Amino acid sequence: MSPLRSVGARLSLALLLVVAAALGIVYVALVPLVERNLVDAKVDQLVQSAEIFAARVPENDEQWQIFVENAAASVNARVLIVDVPVAEGPVVLPFADSQEVPAGQQTLVQDAVAVRALETLEPQGVRVDEGDDAYAEAAVAFGEGTLVLVLRAPLGDTLENVQLVRRRLLVAGVFALVFSLAVGYGAAYLFARRLRRLERAADRIASGRFDEPIVDAGRDEVGQLAGAFDRMRQRLAGLERARREFIANASHELRTPLFSLGGFLELLDGEELDEPTRREFVATAREQVQRLTKLATDLLDLSRLDAGRVRLDRARLDLGAVARTICEEFEAVARSRGHRIETDVDGSPEGVGDEQRTIQIGRILLENALVHTPPGTRVRICAAQENGRAVLTVEDAGPGIPSGQEEQVFERFYRVDGAVASGSGLGLAIARELAELMGGTIELESKPGSTTFRLALPSAA
Ligand SMILES: Nc1ncnc2c1ncn2[C@@H]1O[C@H](COP(=O)(O)OP(=O)(O)O)[C@@H](O)[C@H]1O
Ligand SMILES: [Mg+2]
Known part of the structure; x- marks a missing residue:
């Protein structure tokens, strides 16, 4: 049997596939879910902060720069106050910015969140990807005009955590695969050994040796199979014994009358017998012949019964x-x-x-x-x-x-x-x-x- 077709190989392969599938599902479905949840939490948090700050923006726009710098320090995010001149489309100009931006580059991105916040007048939060960097952004419109407070925090830490989870999962996955392969192979090896023992027992029975009992300590299906095998062995041994006894008995039963018939023939042949004795001998010999005939009939009946060849009227x-x-x-x-x-x-x-x-x-x-x-x-x-x-x-x-x-x-x-x-x-x-x-x-x-x-x-x- 080729090693790949053995129960052991198949079992460990099946186990491997199951473990790999489970890990794959976790990796493909669960990790992105975790990532999304973490990012959403971060965005929500930012939106909450943005709402709080939006309510506290000072009336006087000369204090805005100091306000955004303080706010940025307390939430650890970039804070901006921008004007969204709707007529000119989604180009957003910062009024005040907690981060120093080189002169001439003060035009911020085309900030869709800010635009949406103004349009809907609802606080907005979103994840923004810029090249390799990712940010959480929150925007809340405030005041009468087209002003929007924008908070922007890098998602680097969060995503790094997710990355860490992903790496750990991969390492654990490799361990789990190796482990499952080893366990599967070990279990299958033990299993196959028991099966091989049964196979040898079956061969033994097939070659007519019924003396050795078939034992398997397991209580599982293999154990039950071994039990059934042993019952079969005992039954076959019984049948074999009965067959031998039957032949021995039958030949003995045949021998006795034949022996006595032989004796009478000898006597009848050899000596000069008087008529009454001769008659007696012949009568006894006839009795023996009857006995033999009856025995033959009985044996024939039994063999027909054993072969299931007795036809019965109903x-x-x-x-x-x-x-x-x-x-x-x-x-x-x-x-x-x-x-x-x-x-x-x-x-x-x-x-x-x-x-x-x-x-x-x-x-x-x-x-x-x-x-x-x-x-x-x-x-x-x-x-x-x-x-x-x-x-x-x-x-x-x-x-x-x-x-x-x-x-x-x-x-x-x-x-x-x-x-x-x-x-x-x-x-x-x-x-x-x-x-x-x-x-x-x-x-x-x-x-x-x-x-x-x-x-x-x-x-x-
Ligand atoms: N009616 C009976 N009274 C006493 N013993 C009996 C009777 N019927 C059967 N047996 C016993 O049962 C044994 C088996 O009977 P059976 O199978 O007919 O064999 P067989 O008559 O050839 O000896 C007999 O040998 C006899 O010892
Ligand atoms: Mg009888």
């Missing part, structure tokens, strides 16, 4: 009919094990979902109730409408599931210790995932003597 289904169908299917098996199955359908509970998948769930639950209970145990399958849901329950009076394992039995490959090794522990996992796909739930309540699985589906009503 149609009205009669849970009563489902209950009766399953019951009939298992009747023979149940009788052979000495179980009694009762069906109890309350009204006509109608749900919404996939009929075949609902029957599959029912089979899983009923088979468990027959397999994981001793012979002779009563099993009841009920369908009813409850709290706006269509509910199918499978109840048995068996020994139940030890408390604390009610959730675990729904995990893949989970079997309660010591239970009959009938299946691979996939049934309930499949049942729950199917139920959830249909917008339903499966819950379990179990105590010795009463175990109830409840499948609740959205009601059609």
